[in-house]
Amino acid sequence: MPRGEDPVEYYIGAxxxxxxxxxxxxxxxxxxxxxxxxxxxxLLQEYGELLGVAFQLADDLLDIDSQPGLSGKTPGTDLREGVDTLPILLLRRDPRPEDARLLQLLDGDLSRDEDGVAEALELVRAHPAMEEARVYTRRVAANAQEQLAPLGEAPVARALRHLAASVVDRVV
Structure with missing residues (x-):
């Protein structure tokens, strides 16, 4: 990441x-x-880009908030791999004193520490950064939907708006 760049903006750019x-x-x-x-x-190219970002952000939330067996995902995969997704970047940006244990876990090696992953997931799920990430994800999906305004209420435009909403509705 370039020096001085906001990690959240860098992540969204990626x-x-x-x-x-x-x-x-x-x-x-x-x-x-x-x-x-x-x-x-x-217009549709910009919609697609925003839809892709919203999809990935929703997938990042699912990685933290999903229940094994329900989503088809194993919760905490990104934590095990040391990947800082939007919720983690948001909580790192403005850490609170009570986040010390969570930051310790996140800064450690969780690749083979299932107890650490479980504890980190519990702490992240309860952290305000999760709701902030949900709001951000909804906003990206809403921006994708707004791109379609020039298409009016044509059936394809309604379907694409529904697609953008359903991408985030699965997690937020």
Whole structure:
């Protein structure tokens, strides 16, 4: 990460370059091959990028907040791998005195420490950064939906708005 850059903004930029770019490209080509004009192609590309970011942020929340067997995910995978996702970056940005134990766990090696992962998950789930991350994720999805305003209430626009909402509704 470049020196002086906000870790949260850097992370969001990385998501735009990763999942955002993948979904944006899909949306762009779908619009192009569907015969859309240039303005609609650009609009759907931006929608796709925001949808990809919202999807990844929701997936990060699922990694913390999911229950084994219900989501198909093993909770804490990112913690085990030492990956700081949005909730962790938010809590690191403004740590409270009572976060000392959680930060100690996060700064340690959780790759083979199931008790540490369980404790860290419990602490992160209860931390205000989780709600802040949920709000942020909802805002990204709402921005994706707003990109579709020029399309009006056409059935495809309604379906794409629903898609953006369903990406985050699974976790927030």
């Amino acid at each position: 998501l735009r370059d990763k999942t955002g770019a993948l979904i944006a490209t899909s949306a762009r080509y779908g619009a192009m091959f569907g015969g859309c004009d240039d303005a609609t192609i650009a």
